[in-house]
Amino acid sequence: MTVRTVAIVPAAGKGERMGADKALLDLAGTSAIARIVATCRAAGVDEVVVVRRDGAAALPAMAATRVVVVPPGGEMADSLRAANSALPATTERVVVFPVDHALVEAETVLALLATVERGAAIALPLFRGRPGHPIALRRDVFAEISPASALLRDLVKRDPARVRVVPSANPWVHADLDHPEDLRAAVCALHGEPWSTVAQMFRHRSHRAYLADPIPPPQLERLVDAARHASTSSFIQAYAIVCVQDAAVKAQCARLCGGQEHIVQAPVFVAVCADLHKIAAACGRHGTSLQAQSFELFLQATIDAALVGQNLQLAAEAEGLGACMIGAARNHPLEIAQALALPPHVFVAFGMTIGRPADDPVPRGRMPLDGVLHFDRYDTTRTDRVLDGADAGMREWARRTNATRGGYLGRPVDERKGWSDRMARMWGADSSYAAARAVLADELRRLGFGFA
Ligand SMILES: Cc1cc2nc3c(=O)[nH]c(=O)nc-3n(C[C@H](O)[C@H](O)[C@H](O)COP(=O)(O)O)c2cc1C
Numbered sequence: 001m002t003v004r005t006v007a008i009v010p011a012a013g014k015g016e017r018m019g020a021d022k023a024l025l026d027l028a029g030t031s032a033i034a035r036i037v038a039t040c041r042a043a044g045v046d047e048v049v050v051v052r053r054d055g056a057a058a059l060p061a062m063a064a065t066r067v068v069v070v071p072p073g074g075e076m077a078d079s080l081r082a083a084n085s086a087l088p089a090t091t092e093r094v095v096v097f098p099v100d101h102a103l104v105e106a107e108t109v110l111a112l113l114a115t116v117e118r119g120a121a122i123a124l125p126l127f128r129g130r131p132g133h134p135i136a137l138r139r140d141v142f143a144e145i146s147p148a149s150a151l152l153r154d155l156v157k158r159d160p161a162r163v164r165v166v167p168s169a170n171p172w173v174h175a176d177l178d179h180p181e182d183l184r185a186a187v188c189a190l191h192g193e194p195w196s197t198v199a200q201m202f203r204h205r206s207h208r209a210y211l212a213d214p215i216p217p218p219q220l221e222r223l224v225d226a227a228r229h230a231s232t233s234s235f236i237q238a239y240a241i242v243c244v245q246d247a248a249v250k251a252q253c254a255r256l257c258g259g260q261e262h263i264v265q266a267p268v269f270v271a272v273c274a275d276l277h278k279i280a281a282a283c284g285r286h287g288t289s290l291q292a293q294s295f296e297l298f299l300q301a302t303i304d305a306a307l308v309g310q311n312l313q314l315a316a317e318a319e320g321l322g323a324c325m326i327g328a329a330r331n332h333p334l335e336i337a338q339a340l341a342l343p344p345h346v347f348v349a350f351g352m353t354i355g356r357p358a359d360d361p362v363p364r365g366r367m368p369l370d371g372v373l374h375f376d377r378y379d380t381t382r383t384d385r386v387l388d389g390a391d392a393g394m395r396e397w398a399r400r401t402n403a404t405r406g407g408y409l410g411r412p413v414d415e416r417k418g419w420s421d422r423m424a425r426m427w428g429a430d431s432s433y434a435a436a437r438a439v440l441a442d443e444l445r446r447l448g449f450g451f452a
Pocket of ligand 1: 205
């Protein structure tokens with residue numbers, strides 16, 4: 001058979017962030033590389049060239065697949081150059097298919113190859129306006145990777161006129177399989193929709209830098225409307241959402257929230273409020289008055305607000321936005337209530353920045369599941385083991401954040417400190433956190449909430 005279409009799978013990295021060889025990741029019973037090869041074959045690719053580093057684990061035997069070996073420690077472009085030298089002379093089209101995008105389906109690869117066949121020099125998929133992988137190229141264009149300095153993105157950027165985009169509804173053209181959370185999201189997605197709600201939850205990260213793009217008002221309304229369909233105690237709907245877009249009001253909120261820069265930067269700062277004002281009005285309408293001192297009512301309103309807030313963050317993330325909750329909105333309850341013209345019986349439970357993310361934070365992961373999930377009875381015998389796991393997780397996050405982002409919010413993180421150190425510092429006897437919120441109860445009382 002004459003080989004005309006070749007898929008190149010660069011799989012020479014160690015998968016350090018993932019902690020595993022990405023080509024061999026188990027994607028619901030199939031290895032990532034086997035899935036890619038099957039996808040390529042279904043899309044009419046004649047041969048798959050997998051680039052592996054010398055000494056890497058052997059791959060499962062797969063039809064029409066060749067392995068090209070490169071020395072360890074090289075970059076993606078080195079792998080592509082090695083593959084370029086190994087292409088059959090008859091090759092007309094190449095599709096570069098990184099293992100990170102193993103969940104891309106044959107339909108996308110077919111569409112990309114068809115675009116190149118129709119004359120495009122380069123075709124790449126676009127998910128919600130963001131370019132992704134795999135990338136299909138004419139053979140002669142791919143050969144531009146030969147000079148040692150050339151990168152794949154240089155080929156794409158060199159002449160925008162020769163690039164065609166193929167819109168894709170599959171988020172995995174853009175999302176990477178980089179961290180263990182990504183793998184869990186991928187496995188969920190394989191059990192459900194390409195991007196299930198559960199997969200989205202696994203991919204959560206708080207974002208603290210945003211692009212200037214505004215959130216169109218219909219989108220913001222839709223997100224809040226969806227969020228308020230959260231469960232609500234006895235249908236009391238004891239919350240209100242104040243979306244702050246005005247630059248001066250946002251700046252005032254940022255100042256009241258400890259000067260957090262991303263509140264100013266985000267197109268929207270959302271004040272998620274516990275709201276008994278409407279219930280007070282309902283009571284007034286029926287000739288009675290609100291049990292404002294009820295601790296139970298305070299809790300119900302606060303829990304209601306938390307549920308709506310979490311729903312809003314998830315909805316925003318599902319639409320490609322990023323968000324960060326802002327507990328610092330409780331630093332000065334009276335002042336922020338005044339800034340937002342809140343009526344009596346309403347307080348800001350927490351804030352939230354929302355926007356198109358401009359950062360790529362290392363996921364924090366979570367403490368071992370054992371520390372959270374119990375069956376039938378709470379099992380305290382695991383606590384020490386759980387704390388060890390939580391400490392190790394925090395140190396690993398610090399190490400990765402320092403190594404890949406140069407630190408957290410511009411500052412190196414102490415890699416020796418674990419989760420328990422942090423909790424002891426925050427909430428131990430000398431807690432500055434508790435001291436910082438000393439006025440909270442008093443100010444909430446003045447806003448019309450009680451704790452009796
Ligand atoms: C109620 C609440 C308040 C928070 N307040 C802040 C805040 O004021 N500033 C901030 O940068 N992050 C804040 N966060 C984000 C947490 O720091 C973050 O969720 C946590 O460290 C876990 O990281 P992840 O969300 O990226 O997984 C808050 C989160 C919650 C739930």
